[in-house]
Amino acid sequence: MAGITIEKIEKTFGATTVLRDVSLDIADGEFLTLLGPSGCGKSTLLRILAGLEVQTGGSVAIGDRVVDGVRPKLRDVAMVFQSYALYPHMTVQENMSVPLRMRRLSNWQRLPLIGRFLPGSKAVAAEIENEVMRTAKALGIGHLLGRKPGQLSGGQRQRVAVGRAMVRQAAVFLMDEPLSNLDAKLRVQMRAEIKELHKRLGVTFVYVTHDQSEAMTMSDRVAVMLDGELLQVAPPQEIYADPDDRRVAEFIGSPKINILDAKMHENGLASMAGTAFAVRAPIARGSSLSIGIRPEAFHLVDSHGVNILTGAVRLVEHMGSDLFVHLDVPGGDHPVVARLLAERAPQISSGQTLHLGVKPERLLLFAADGKRIRPHGQLGATVVRMKERLQ
Amino acid sequence: MSTQHVAPPSAILRHAVLLITGALILIPFVWMVSLSIKPPGEIFRASFSFWPAQFYGVENYNKALTSSPLPRYMLNGLFVCATILSLQVAVCAPAAYALAKLNFPGRNLLFALVLIALLLPHEVLALPLFILGYKVGILNTYAALIFPYVVSPFGIFLFRQFFKTIPDDVVHAAKLDGFSELAIVWRIMVPMALPAIIAFGIFSVVSHWNSLFWPLIAVRDQDLMPPPLGIMAFKNEEAGNDYGPLMAATTVVVLPLIIAFLLAQRWFVEGLTSGATK
Ligand SMILES: Nc1ncnc2c1ncn2[C@@H]1O[C@H](COP(=O)(O)OP(=O)(O)OP(=O)(O)O)[C@@H](O)[C@H]1O
Numbered sequence: 001m002a003g004i005t006i007e008k009i010e011k012t013f014g015a016t017t018v019l020r021d022v023s024l025d026i027a028d029g030e031f032l033t034l035l036g037p038s039g040c041g042k043s044t045l046l047r048i049l050a051g052l053e054v055q056t057g058g059s060v061a062i063g064d065r066v067v068d069g070v071r072p073k074l075r076d077v078a079m080v081f082q083s084y085a086l087y088p089h090m091t092v093q094e095n096m097s098v099p100l101r102m103r104r105l106s107n108w109q110r111l112p113l114i115g116r117f118l119p120g121s122k123a124v125a126a127e128i129e130n131e132v133m134r135t136a137k138a139l140g141i142g143h144l145l146g147r148k149p150g151q152l153s154g155g156q157r158q159r160v161a162v163g164r165a166m167v168r169q170a171a172v173f174l175m176d177e178p179l180s181n182l183d184a185k186l187r188v189q190m191r192a193e194i195k196e197l198h199k200r201l202g203v204t205f206v207y208v209t210h211d212q213s214e215a216m217t218m219s220d221r222v223a224v225m226l227d228g229e230l231l232q233v234a235p236p237q238e239i240y241a242d243p244d245d246r247r248v249a250e251f252i253g254s255p256k257i258n259i260l261d262a263k264m265h266e267n268g269l270a271s272m273a274g275t276a277f278a279v280r281a282p283i284a285r286g287s288s289l290s291i292g293i294r295p296e297a298f299h300l301v302d303s304h305g306v307n308i309l310t311g312a313v314r315l316v317e318h319m320g321s322d323l324f325v326h327l328d329v330p331g332g333d334h335p336v337v338a339r340l341l342a343e344r345a346p347q348i349s350s351g352q353t354l355h356l357g358v359k360p361e362r363l364l365l366f367a368a369d370g371k372r373i374r375p376h377g378q379l380g381a382t383v384v385r386m387k388e389r390l391q
Numbered sequence: 392m393s394t395q396h397v398a399p400p401s402a403i404l405r406h407a408v409l410l411i412t413g414a415l416i417l418i419p420f421v422w423m424v425s426l427s428i429k430p431p432g433e434i435f436r437a438s439f440s441f442w443p444a445q446f447y448g449v450e451n452y453n454k455a456l457t458s459s460p461l462p463r464y465m466l467n468g469l470f471v472c473a474t475i476l477s478l479q480v481a482v483c484a485p486a487a488y489a490l491a492k493l494n495f496p497g498r499n500l501l502f503a504l505v506l507i508a509l510l511l512p513h514e515v516l517a518l519p520l521f522i523l524g525y526k527v528g529i530l531n532t533y534a535a536l537i538f539p540y541v542v543s544p545f546g547i548f549l550f551r552q553f554f555k556t557i558p559d560d561v562v563h564a565a566k567l568d569g570f571s572e573l574a575i576v577w578r579i580m581v582p583m584a585l586p587a588i589i590a591f592g593i594f595s596v597v598s599h600w601n602s603l604f605w606p607l608i609a610v611r612d613q614d615l616m617p618p619p620l621g622i623m624a625f626k627n628e629e630a631g632n633d634y635g636p637l638m639a640a641t642t643v644v645v646l647p648l649i650i651a652f653l654l655a656q657r658w659f660v661e662g663l664t665s666g667a668t669k
């Protein structure tokens with residue numbers, strides 16, 4: 001049982017900085033997801049946690065122990081690799097028993113041929129075999145123990161990789177995009193199984209993915225990472241509804257959030273896309289800002305007015321229960337995408353003029369540097385939680 | 392019906408070239424075998440026939456095996472080749488692992504040195520090695536035949552290239568599982584690189600089994616001679632111009648290589664690295 005404390009981790013490869021000032025507290029038994037686009041440094045951070053890569057600066061503690069400079073074997077972490085990294089010359093049974101054999105048998109007992117006859121090794125070997133069998137059965141690969149990885153399908157290999165990490169019963173479980181090469185159906189199924197596994201083992205999980213639906217469905221908290229920086233760490237719902245940064249808002253959500261340029265005028269009004277929006281935030285007159293509106297924040301209204309976008313429909317996509325309406329608005333380079341309930345908006349056709357209203361509280365304001373601007377007196381949920389914790 | 396079954400002219404040409412090249416390489420061997428079963432009188436006949444008019448194989452092979460210490464030469468060759476190969480793998484695999492997978496200052500320089508060593512023909516080193524062998528006092532022993540070949544730049548280069556293709560993740564997984572660096576070399580890398588190691592083994596055994604130049608310099612004692620040197624001695628001392636037994640002896644010397652090669656062939660075909668990753 002162990003939480004993880006990551007403090008000010010830096011990592012550079014030559015001249016390129018891959019991780020900057022990454023600090024993160026992961027609670028014991030938490031399911032934390034590192035979410036970010038390809039190449040942002042997720043795997044690098046995971047390898048630093050496992051001790052496979054040495055950080056340039058900063059420190060990592062697992063449980064109460066600072067593990068900088070501690071060898072991977074001694075860190076009590078198990079890892080499922082992005083590429084599975086099975087040993088191709090060993091059977092599934094051998095692949096899964098290696099971590100146990102390396103820990104429970106002495107050097108002499110591991111020797112081929114002779115090792116088997118040394119005192120005690122028989123009992124330990126039988127015990128290992130039992131545990132491997134049990135884990136394999138739990139993962140539904142009990143019948144594959146005699147095969148080599150080359151004779152398995154992608155999904156089966158993935159299970160073997162999970163199994164090899166599971167038999168260890170480590171305090172921390174690191175998973176690096178384990179589902180990225182499975183087909184869509186299997187991915188959804190494995191998502192549920194991994195979640196189930198987390199519940200059953202009750203240990204700390206750090207799960208890496210670039211797939212936001214995995215992050216949103218599985219995690220207790222999501223850490224959004226971009227270009228080697230942690231932008232926000234929060235529960236999935238909060239990451240979606242209350243982003244701290246424009247880049248987080250843009251990365252999370254599908255279809256993507258609409259971001260429009262706006263200019264602040266007097267008496268709390270901002271002009272954007274040919275309309276005025278009521279903005280309750282401490283912003284200086286004349287300054288420019290960006291306003292983010294989630295596609296589902298729009299609702300149909302009859303006529304033009306304050307807080308209402310008006311434009312010509314470019315395209316309508318029917319998605320069953322929902323409609324995605326692409327709307328050309330004045331001054332925007334991209335069409336605005338609105339997600340409307342199909343039954344509320346039955347007859348929309350392209351070319352038609354449409355009025356879409358937004359409640360003021362659903363506007364997400366971002367300053368020119370991308371930081372979120374919150375309405376008067378309102379603090380970010382993350383800040384609120386931190387304050388509560390301090391009191 | 393369809394043109395698919397008729398080979399295009401380019402394919403015919405390609406096969407013709409291959410067949411002719413193959414024949415050119417094979418002819419001396421066929422000749423060798425043919426001579427080894429002919430009586431002396433037939434060897435210098437103007438007309439060529441593979442099969443002799445009078446089968447003289449038993450006498451030739453008998454003379455080859457009894458009038459010279461051919462079995463002894465063969466055992467020497469076996470011992471020397473096996474020792475060289477085991478030591479080479481023992482040295483090359485860890486060295487190649489370090490060059491391929493470990494990060495340390497000077498790694499590129501060391502690899503450049505390996506490449507330079509790869510370019511030097513071994514004969515260039517014969518004189519310094521001879522003097523070194525003399526100073527150490529191992530000339531005219533098995534050690535003299537073995538030590539110059541223990542570090543093989545070619546082996547290091549070949550293994551390193553192969554180890555490079557093994558994903559880092561596999562090495563990382565092994566470290567997490569608790570393997571030491573040396574255990575990673577022997578339990579993970581070498582088994583995964585088996586095709587490369589067998590290919591290297593064939594090169595190594597063939598070249599040292601056939602090597603004449605260095606043994607000629609390094610040993611004088613007949614009891615230490617590897618097969619080619621032995622045959623040369625045999626030619627000078629015993630057989631003179633008696634080509635029948637000489638060819639029988641060469642056939643016997645070449646035979647183990649051919650058998651070993653045929654046995655090892657299947658390893659080339661089999662893919663051993665599949666399945667490590669997704
Ligand atoms: N050994 C290395 N030497 C130099 N650069 C490296 C090294 N390892 C990683 N990088 C760089 O660090 C950055 C982050 O790599 P990393 O593998 O952590 O990305 P990732 O977030 O896991 O991406 P993906 O989702 O594609 O796996 C990349 O730009 C990569 O090129």
Ligand SMILES: [Mg+2]
Binds near residue numbers: 043044082177
């Ligand atoms: Mg990665």
